[in-house]
Amino acid sequence: xxxxxxxxxxxxxxxxxxxxxxxxxxxxxxxxxxxxxxxxxxxxxxxxxxxxxxxxxxxxxxxxxxxxxxxxxxxxxxxxxxxxxxxxxxxxxxxxxxxxxxxxxxxxxxxxxxxxxxxxxxxxxxxxxxxxxxxxxxxxxxxxxxxxxxxxxxxxxxxxxxxxxxxxxxxxxxxxxxxxxx
Amino acid sequence: xxxxxxxxxxxxxxxxxxxxxxxxxxxxxxxxxxxxxxxxxxxxxxxxxxxxxxxxxxxxxxxxxxxxxxxxxxxxxxxxxxxxxxxxxxxxxxxxxxxx
Numbered sequence: 001x002x003x004x005x006x007x008x009x010x011x012x013x014x015x016x017x018x019x020x021x022x023x024x025x026x027x028x029x030x031x032x033x034x035x036x037x038x039x040x041x042x043x044x045x046x047x048x049x050x051x052x053x054x055x056x057x058x059x060x061x062x063x064x065x066x067x068x069x070x071x072x073x074x075x076x077x078x079x080x081x082x083x084x085x086x087x088x089x090x091x092x093x094x095x096x097x098x099x100x101x102x103x104x105x106x107x108x109x110x111x112x113x114x115x116x117x118x119x120x121x122x123x124x125x126x127x128x129x130x131x132x133x134x135x136x137x138x139x140x141x142x143x144x145x146x147x148x149x150x151x152x153x154x155x156x157x158x159x160x161x162x163x164x165x166x167x168x169x170x171x172x173x174x175x176x177x178x179x180x181x182x
Numbered sequence: 183x184x185x186x187x188x189x190x191x192x193x194x195x196x197x198x199x200x201x202x203x204x205x206x207x208x209x210x211x212x213x214x215x216x217x218x219x220x221x222x223x224x225x226x227x228x229x230x231x232x233x234x235x236x237x238x239x240x241x242x243x244x245x246x247x248x249x250x251x252x253x254x255x256x257x258x259x260x261x262x263x264x265x266x267x268x269x270x271x272x273x274x275x276x277x278x279x280x281x282x
Contacts, residue, residue, distance in 0.1 A: 004185035012192040015226075019196050019219045023203030028211050035215050042222050045189070051229045054244045058225075061248045066218070066255045073211060073259045078270050083209035090206050098202035105194035114186045120236020130242040139242070142249045149253035153260035 007048045014041040026083070028074040036067045053127045189230045196223035208273045210262035214255065221251045 018041060021034035039062040046055035120126075131139050196219060203216030225247050232240035265272040 002185055005183070005188060008185050008188055012188055015192060016195055016199070019199045022215050022219055023199055023206070025212075028209065028215075031212055031215050035218060038219065038222065042226060045192075045226060046229050049189070049229050049233045051232060051241050051244070054225075054229055054241055054248070057245050057248050061252060062222075066252055069255060069259060070211065070215065073263065076263065076266075077211070078266060083207070083212060084271055084273055086206050086208060090208070094202040094204075094206035097205050098198040101198040101201055102194060105197070106191075109187070109190055109194065114184065114190075115234055117186070117234050118236040120238065122232065122236070122238055122241060126238035127241045127245070130239045131245065134239055135242045135246070138246055142246055142253075145253050146249065149256045153256050156257070156260040156264050159264070 004048060008045065011041050011045040011048065015045065028077065028083075029071075032067060032070045032074050035070060036063055039063045039067060050122050053124045186230065186234060189226065193223045193227045193230070196220075196226070208275065210265050210272060210274050211259070213274055214258045214262065217258075218251060218255065221247065221254070225251075 015038055018034045018038035022031050022038060025031040025034055039058060043055045043058040043063070046052075046058055200216045200219035200221075200223060203219065204213055207213045207216060225244050228240055228244045228247065232238070232244065261277075262272075265274070265277060269276065
C-alpha cells in the first residue's frame with residue numbers, strides 16, 4: 001500500500017458502483033445520471049493519477065458535452081424510454097461474457113509484473129508538446145473525424161425523416177420527381 | 183496491494199460491467215451508455231500507463247480517445263433516434279436491413 005492508495009480507493013468504489021448503476025438502471029434518465037457520476041469519479045481518478053489535463057478534458061468534454069447529449073436524447077424519447085425486458089438468452093450471455101472477461105484480465109494481471117513507476121514530466125506543458133509534436137497527425141485528424149460525425153448524424157436524421165413532414169403537395173400537372181432517399 | 187493494481191483491477195471490472203451491459207440491453211441508448219463505460223475503462227488504463235511509464239504522449243492519446251468517444255456518441259445517438267422513428271419501444275435487434 002502506498003501513498004496514492006487511500007486517495008484512489010473512494011474514486012474506484014464510486015466508479016464501479018456508478019457503472020453498475022448505468023448498466024442496471026431501468027430508466028434511461030437514471031442511467032444518464034449514473035453516467036454523469038461515473039465520469040466525474042473518473043475525472044477524480046485522473047486527477048489523483050497526476051493527469052490534470054485529461055481530468056479537465058473528462059469534465060469538459062465528457063460530463064459537459066457527451067452526458068448532456070445523452071440527457072437531451074433521453075428527453076426526446078417517446079414513452080419515457082421504456083425498454084423491452086431482456087430475452088431469456090441475454091442475461092446469462094451478458095453475465096458469462098463479464099465473467100470471462102474478468103477471468104482473462106485477472107489472469108493476465110497475475111501473470112505479468114507491474115513495472116516500477118518511472119517518474120516523468122506529466123505537466124500540461126509536456127502533454128501539449130506531445131499533442132502538437134509526436135501526435136500531431138492523429139490530433140489533427142480528429143477535426144475531420146468530428147466533422148464527418150456531425151454530417152453523418154445530420155444525414156442519418158434526414159434519411160429517416162417521416163415523409164409527411166418533407167413531402168410537398170405535388171400538383172397534378174407536374175411530373176413526378178425521383179426521390180433519392182426513402 | 184499497490185495503487186497500480188487497484189487501478190488496473192478497477193479498469194478490468196469497469197470493462198467487464200460495460201461489456202455485460204452492452205450484451206444485455208435492447209434499448210439503443212442504454213446500449214450506448216454501456217459502451218461509454220467500456221471506453222472510460224480503456225481510458226483509465228491509458229492514463230495509468232502514462233503515469234507508470236512517465237510518458238506525456240499517452241496522456242495526449244487519452245485526450246484523443248475522449249474526442250473519439252464524442253464522435254461515437256453523436257453517430258450512435260443519431261442511429262438510436264432513427265430507430266425510435268420506426269417503433270415506440272425499439273429493439274436493437276430490429277435493425278436487420280443489412281442481413282444477407
